[in-house]
Amino acid sequence: MRILLLAAHPRSSQSIAQRALTEAARAVKGVTARDLYAVYPDFNINADAEQALLLEHDIIVLQHPFYWYSAPAIIKEWLDIVLESGWAYGDGGTKLHGKYLVNALTTGGRESFYHPEGRNRFTVEELLAPFNQSAHLCGMAYLKPFVVYAARKQTREDLTAEAEAYRDWLSGLAEGRIDPTENLAEGYVLPEGFKRRHAL
Template sequence: MRILILAAHPKSSQSIAQRALTAAAQAVHGVTCRDLYAIYPDFNVDAAAEQAILQAHDVIVLQHPFYWYSSPALVKEWLDIVLESGWAYGPGGNKMHGKSLLSAISTGGAESFYHAKGRNRFTVEELLAPFNQTAYLCGMAYLKPFVLYEGRKKKAADLAHEAQRFGQLLHDIAQDRLDLRQHLATGYVLPDSFKRRQA
């Protein structure tokens, strides 16, 4: 499978965690990495160019820090501009049908923060619900997110382990060693449009 990594960190050179994930992804055959902040520093996203790139890939990975329980601003801008009605969803909007979406995020907080009785009150998957629904509306499978907790506090060995885990996940996807239907986010039900495209 062809994997597209859309990395989005406004200060990627200062993020040890995001750099480690990107390096791991770049080492995997079949993975294309794009740094959205380097390509669109002015936020002037080229919808046609991005749509062409999306159509050439099977699995789309949104890789970013978990800013205020969501993503950096450019990710939202990219989604608004690129996933147009009539192209990605709505009448005639079937170009993303049958593809998969994976959120790969790094957090500042510990895993223990993300549950009903934790500091953040919700699990990461619950907080990522807008991305889950975006995938559903576009006829995509939404995969169980990859989460690197406490990115800024990780020791070098622990960070290397997390990067290796991410690289292995991408490798397994690229080599079709992972049944994506068994790797869906908790409670996610595949849209009928995904099933039709995969039939």
């Protein structure tokens, strides 16, 4: 499967964790990696160009640090501009049907914080509900997120191991060794009529 990886970090020169993930992803065959803040420093997102890229890929990975329990602003702008009515959803909006969406994120908070009794009260998957439902509206399968918790508290060795796990996960998806429909987000029900894509 062809993977479109949209990476978003507003201060990439200060990034440690996202940078490690992006470097790992760039080494995977079948991954088209784009840095949204570098491509669109003025937020002037080109809907036609982004839609053309979406059509060429099967799995869309939104890779970002967790910011205010969500993604950095350019990801929201990308969703607002690119996923147009009549194209991605609504009457005749079928272009993304059968594709996959997944968030790959790094958090500042520890995994234990993301729990009903923890300080963040909700799990990461619960907080990602708008992505989950947006995927559903667009006829896509929404996958279990790839999460690196407490990313800035990791030792260099642990972060390297996380980046390797990320590379293996992406290459497993790209090469068809990992079946994305076996890795849906918790409780996710595929949209009606969802057609599985087979590994290339």
